[in-house]
Amino acid sequence: MGDPLMRVLGRRAVPNPYPEYERIRARGEVSRHPLGLYLTADHAVSRAALCDPRFGVGPATQRGGIDWQVVSGDEGRLVHPLEESLLVLNPPEHTRLRRMASPLFAPYAVRELAPAIEGVVARILDEAERCERFDLVGDFARRVPIQVMCELFGIPHADHTTFVRWGTVLADTLDGIRTFGERRAVRGVLAEMTDFLGALLEKRRREPGDDLLSRLAAAERDGESLDDRTLLALTGTLLIAGFETTVNVIASAAVELMRSPDLRAMLLDDFGDVGEVVEETLRIEPPVQVLLRIAREPVTLGGVDLPADAMLAIAVGGANRDPAVFPEPHRFDLRRPNKRDHLAFSAGGHYCLGAGLARLEAELALRHLFSRMPRLEPAGEPRLRRTRNIRGHVSVPVRAGDRR
Numbered sequence: 001m002g003d004p005l006m007r008v009l010g011r012r013a014v015p016n017p018y019p020e021y022e023r024i025r026a027r028g029e030v031s032r033h034p035l036g037l038y039l040t041a042d043h044a045v046s047r048a049a050l051c052d053p054r055f056g057v058g059p060a061t062q063r064g065g066i067d068w069q070v071v072s073g074d075e076g077r078l079v080h081p082l083e084e085s086l087l088v089l090n091p092p093e094h095t096r097l098r099r100m101a102s103p104l105f106a107p108y109a110v111r112e113l114a115p116a117i118e119g120v121v122a123r124i125l126d127e128a129e130r131c132e133r134f135d136l137v138g139d140f141a142r143r144v145p146i147q148v149m150c151e152l153f154g155i156p157h158a159d160h161t162t163f164v165r166w167g168t169v170l171a172d173t174l175d176g177i178r179t180f181g182e183r184r185a186v187r188g189v190l191a192e193m194t195d196f197l198g199a200l201l202e203k204r205r206r207e208p209g210d211d212l213l214s215r216l217a218a219a220e221r222d223g224e225s226l227d228d229r230t231l232l233a234l235t236g237t238l239l240i241a242g243f244e245t246t247v248n249v250i251a252s253a254a255v256e257l258m259r260s261p262d263l264r265a266m267l268l269d270d271f272g273d274v275g276e277v278v279e280e281t282l283r284i285e286p287p288v289q290v291l292l293r294i295a296r297e298p299v300t301l302g303g304v305d306l307p308a309d310a311m312l313a314i315a316v317g318g319a320n321r322d323p324a325v326f327p328e329p330h331r332f333d334l335r336r337p338n339k340r341d342h343l344a345f346s347a348g349g350h351y352c353l354g355a356g357l358a359r360l361e362a363e364l365a366l367r368h369l370f371s372r373m374p375r376l377e378p379a380g381e382p383r384l385r386r387t388r389n390i391r392g393h394v395s396v397p398v399r400a401g402d403r404r
């Protein structure tokens, strides 16, 4: 049967990681992996660990064995957004940066973005509608978050495809870089992206606008503001975190809606249920499958003693299907009362900053897609991503079907 952790995070992505999480959970609330790592797929333990300040995050080299070392001399110039941002900072630096960025993603600020998001979705659907068949991922789900984020940052439309390319390469680094080819690709993207965002930042400092980058550049707290390198890392993180996750929720939800006539009928009958569809999708197919934490001191968790510096792998994909919290966990159930208790957006201090924006984007994307194409249907086999930690589809061929 093999080692469940290696099957989930090993070299090749497994098409269905969920039985592996069950095997991890069957070993106990927390178990020790032969490699020295501790594992949990238990919902209560996962949430407790994510909210426990005795667990911290660390540099990616510690977190996932990621080695993206740039050529010596480049360190000052290249910014790897995922390696130098909120995701890898602990308090007090994390708290300081998070306070600066949070107001831009507060519920009232996100609500104001609805018309812009609807405009983006409508434009993308206008194009898709012209084709008899299209790819639900490449031609729709992927384009929505990218165009929304570019719009929020005031990035010209002509540059959007470049962002798709950068986002894809950098998101793959979440799985670790193993070959020289991958390292070269990442280094190239980092150089281009740092230069592009650096020039954009310079422009916004000269002529501030109403976009997110201008507002982040102007953000001040207790007399402090963000330096350029931090700003670049934060901007890159927002772009990538916003691209590579939301796309998967939109596509996974649409696949489920095409698969289940009852679910689709329920949605078409009342689009007010779209938020529930998004929430249950986040529970059953979380785009981020595993989170890592490091014990900053000795901690007893789920009855197991973890020494200081121990690494804990939290299987979100398993916690979200823990039968103790979600009965019949493998069933997509819109009427599940506690579906919002999922951990798809993490919990505690690193709770996803863009959760409100992601929910709104996914809801609007699905609402408009199915109201325009109520009989949307598969036109080929969906293909899953190659990545291990980010779960979703790389392509889902569809046809619009009868519009009436």
Ligand code: HEM
Binding pocket: 057, 086, 087, 088, 098, 237, 238, 239, 241, 242, 243, 245, 246, 249, 286, 287, 288, 291, 292, 343, 344, 345, 346, 347, 349, 350, 351, 352, 353, 354, 355, 357, 358, 359
């Ligand atoms: C469905 C879509 C999304 C999912 C599933 C998701 C998931 C996550 C998860 C699991 C974390 C926490 C990582 C950890 O605890 O170590 C996180 C953090 C974060 N996310 Fe999201 N995310 C989504 C969309 C977005 C969007 C749209 C944005 C921004 C535009 C965003 C920005 C961030 C940022 C900045 C962090 C770091 C927060 C911190 O460490 O304080 N995410 N996200």
